[in-house]
Amino acid sequence: MKESSETENINGFLNAKQALTAHPNRWRKLRFNVASLDRLLCAGGISARGVVEIAGDAGSGKTQLALHLALTCQQQCPERRGVVYISTEHPFPSKRLVQMEQTLRNSSGVGHEVGKYSDNIFVEHLNNPVGLDLIYFEDVLINNSALEQCITDRLPVLLENNPIRLLVIDSIAAVYADEEDYVERAESFRRLVHSLHALQERFDFVTVCTNQVRAVVDDYDGEEKVIPALGLAWGSLVHTRIQLRRIMGTNRRVCQLLFCPTAEPAECYFVIAQAGILDAN
Secondary structure: OOOOOOOOOEOOEOOHHHHHHHOHHHHOEEOOOOHHHHHHHOOOOEEOOOEEEEEEOOOOOHHHHHHHHHHHHHHHOOOOOEEEEEEOOOOOOHHHHHHHHHHHHHHHOOOOOOOOHHHHEEEEEOOOOOOEEEEEEOOEEEEEEHHHHHHHHHHHHHHHHOOEEEEEEEOOHHHHOOOOOHHHHHHHHHHHHHHHHHHHHHHOOEEEEEEOEEEEEOOOOOOEEEEEOOHHHHHOOOOEEEEEEEOOOOOEEEEEEEEOOOOOOEEEEEEEEOOEEEEOO
């Protein structure tokens, strides 16, 4: 019986070794370029497949970290510099982005003749992210949120014409905050992530969603805990979950890795300064 070579597959299947080389883009990582954060993930950064969630309460640094990624990803991938930033809560923080950008350009020695990083960030502000419309999904008529419409209708057109490396949704919780039909909400999660996975496979980009947190009382020990919002229906669709916490009275933040397929749960520290995200050390 003839043995299959490393480039051949068996009845359409690849073995694990072949998959590493046959689809290299699936294993691509996006670094934070902050030593403590990159060590926390220990596999070279966040994955180019699946949804990466950054959760935390107000002021914990979720948006700051998302802006940092929007800038540093352009240093890592000069041939794929585009970023899509969908804001669902507050207007896009343009002044803060420009402030962080200038520091990054100065530290990296980028000349003024080179296009600014902010020129490659495509911003969409959904004024009414929970607004509904009727669409067909898998031949079933459903209610569709404004975010779903953006992801399924407008985003593919942008991806067709621009090399995008990163998609940020800031935040996912605002889209579903007033949704009281939890069955429909769970279905909307599934449709949204299904669409994102299909687009990632086709266009090869990283997806980061920020999320709010809520306080719950543990039934076992009665202690109050802070957990990411939207429950298990959303959490089960997340690839990597990071939770931030502010150390009161300082500019230091605790970054806790709750789960990730390639790293153990752990935590580290970073600082939010005028220049942007810095290593705590």
